[in-house]
Amino acid sequence: MYxxxxxxxxxxxxxxxxxxxxxxLIRMFKRQNANVKVIATPNxxxxxxxxxxxxxxxxxxxxxxxxVKDYKPEHISLADExxxxxxxxxxxxxxxxxxxxxxxxxxxxxxxxxxxxxxxAPAMNCNMWxxxxxxxxxxxxxxxxxxxxxxxxxxxxxxxxxxGRLCSxxxxxxxxxxSLFASQPLKGKKILITAGGTIExxxxxRYISNYSSGKMGFALxxxxxxxxxxxxxxxTVAHDNAIIVKSAxxxxxxxxKHLETQDAVFMAAAVADFRVxxxxxxxxxxxxxxxxxxxxxxxxxxxxxxxxxxxxTAKIIGxxxxxxxxxxxxxxxxxxxxxxYLIANDISRKDIxxxxxxxxxxxLSADGKIEKIEKASKEIIAKEIFKRIWSINMN
Ligand code: C5P
Numbered sequence: 372m373y374x375x376x377x378x379x380x381x382x383x384x385x386x387x388x389x390x391x392x393x394x395x396l397i398r399m400f401k402r403q404n405a406n407v408k409v410i411a412t413p414n415x416x417x418x419x420x421x422x423x424x425x426x427x428x429x430x431x432x433x434x435x436x437x438x439v440k441d442y443k444p445e446h447i448s449l450a451d452e453x454x455x456x457x458x459x460x461x462x463x464x465x466x467x468x469x470x471x472x473x474x475x476x477x478x479x480x481x482x483x484x485x486x487x488x489x490x491x492a493p494a495m496n497c498n499m500w501x502x503x504x505x506x507x508x509x510x511x512x513x514x515x516x517x518x519x520x521x522x523x524x525x526x527x528x529x530x531x532x533x534x535g536r537l538c539s540x541x542x543x544x545x546x547x548x549x550s551l552f553a554s555q556p557l558k559g560k561k562i563l564i565t566a567g568g569t570i571e572x573x574x575x576x577r578y579i580s581n582y583s584s585g586k587m588g589f590a591l592x593x594x595x596x597x598x599x600x601x602x603x604x605x606x607t608v609a610h611d612n613a614i615i616v617k618s619a620x621x622x623x624x625x626x627x628k629h630l631e632t633q634d635a636v637f638m639a640a641a642v643a644d645f646r647v648x649x650x651x652x653x654x655x656x657x658x659x660x661x662x663x664x665x666x667x668x669x670x671x672x673x674x675x676x677x678x679x680x681x682x683x684t685a686k687i688i689g690x691x692x693x694x695x696x697x698x699x700x701x702x703x704x705x706x707x708x709x710x711x712y713l714i715a716n717d718i719s720r721k722d723i724x725x726x727x728x729x730x731x732x733x734x735l736s737a738d739g740k741i742e743k744i745e746k747a748s749k750e751i752i753a754k755e756i757f758k759r760i761w762s763i764n765m766n
Contacts (some may be wrong), residue, residue: 373548375405377596381453382407383478385423385672386414388528389460389494389537394419396459396540399425400757402548408449410434410478414467433477449477452482455551458482460494460537461519463505469517470508472741485516488550492520494544520546554677555599556763563633563685564592564598565626565640565674567607569619574651575668583641584726585610587690590749591637594757603629607640619643619671633685634761638675638710641692641725646671679709686711686760692718692725698733705735712736713762722746734759 380400384390390411400407407428411421416434435451445463452457458465460477467477469491474480483487491512499505500522513519520542524534534651552558566588568581585608592604605625606613616622630636645668655664675689691712693700694717701715713735716723723730723746731746734756744755757763 373403374552375400375548378454379406379408379452381449381456381481382409382428383456383458383461383462383482384409384411384415385438385458385462385465385478386412386417387460387462387494387537388418390415390418392540393459394423395429396457396543397424398571399540399544401427401429406430407665408433408453410481411448412476412478412656414462414464436742447484450482450486453485453487455488455547455685456490456491457490457543458541459490459492461491461495463495463502465500466491466493466505466511466512467508470511470760475756487516489517490520490543490546490550491517492538493522493535494537495522495535496527496529497524497535498530499672500535502753515731518546518550527593534699543716551569552599553556556596557757558599560600560634561603561632562635562637563603563605563629564588564637565605565622565642566592566593566610566613566645568641569607569622569643569671569673570617570649571643571646572617573647574653574655576654579643579645579647581641581643582608582725585640586726586728587749588637590753593640594750594753597663597724598757598763600634603633605629605640606721609693618646619674620646623672623674625675625725626678628683630678630683630685634685635688636678636683637688639690639691639714643671645669645675655703662739673708675710688712688714688717688756688760691713692717694718698735701733701735705737710737714756732756 384393397407409424409428409432410428411434421432468479469482474483520538520756523536523538525536527535567585568583571579589610592602595602604613616625646665648669679687688709689708691701691704697717701713705713715733718725730749730752732744733740744752
């Protein structure tokens with residue numbers, strides 16, 4: 372139904388009887404391939420065991436505030452990692468702490484540090500729900516990054532009949548999924564990205580390649596996925612979900628296999644212009660009285676030009692790395708290759724481009740427009756590229 376692969380959903384469980392229902396919610400998200408992380412308040416563990424939650428989420432369950440994972444305190448790392456935070460059931464106690472910035476356990480601390488959407492599903496006794504203080508606290512939260520899911524009326528575990536039952540799990544699930552996909556302007560688009568430097572064999576143990584790290588392609592793939600696109604990553608360097616290829620010929624075959632269904636192709640790979648004419652089947656031996664050997668190179672296919680010549684419906688974006696006369700060379704390259712956009716970067720600078728974590732690029736369009744993206748991390752550059760090519764507004 373939904374593909375939540377690559378999405379991390381953080382579920383916060385507080386100490387109410389409805390806590391047991393969250394076991395099924397975890398399973399609903401897991402069935403759609405989400406990565407589910409759970410934080411329980413110490414009170415929640417009176418209603419449900421840590422072991423149950425660990426088994427269902429297939430992740431450690433966090434409870435204590437001062438556990439340190441990697442280099443960050445837990446409340447920051449969980450807040451950074453999660454694409455969405457769902458607090459269910461949310462007790463009157465936790466709601467009031469959240470509304471007042473109280474951070475006295477891991478759940479309230481993570482919520483305080485969390486900047487994206489928090490889905491809050493309250494559940495409590497009907498008289499607590501009707502308490503003006505609780506309602507004021509909820510009003511305060513609803514003006515912030517909280518989406519409140521109203522509880523339902525009916526028979527309550529405490530014996531009363533009234534409003535306060537946790538809303539249905541389907542409602543929580545739908546609100547979470549809708550919110551996850553609301554900020555996905557590229558949902559439904561298919562995007563192919565190549566990354567890394569191609570590897571051209573000389574013999575079984577030696578090859579010709581280049582210094583491309585694949586980082587720009589990986590940043591584009593990550594950003595495209597975050598924006599909702601279905602990404603096909605073809606890479607010479609191992610990376611999540613990548614189709615691994617080695618040579619330019621292999622890369623071309625793989626690109627052509629997928630081309631027809633794509634909405635855009637980013638040729639971020641550094642493809643070798645030449646390959647060895649006769650790759651040796653056995654390791655080339657050192658010959659004592661020979662000071663030189665000659666490798667004959669033949670031209671590789673120009674993948675970018677080949678796909679542009681096929682005039683696919685996809686937008687085609689080429690990349691060029693120049694060590695001199697950047698814009699002049701880029702300008703003639705976009706015309707020669709026939710792509711829709713060319714992302715040009717200056718490789719004479721050591722602080723950007725090849726292998727570095729940062730880049731500074733110019734985006735040339737086929738209509739002659741040139742836009743500069745100032746030096747920034749490759750992730751930010753990737754976002755800026757998508758923003759400009761699809762005229763997307765995002766933070
Ligand atoms: O011609 P040049 O190598 O500078 O062009 C770079 C662009 O062309 C990049 O997008 C690269 O992925 C692509 N390219 C290609 N096939 C080649 C050489 C480069 O697709 N053989």
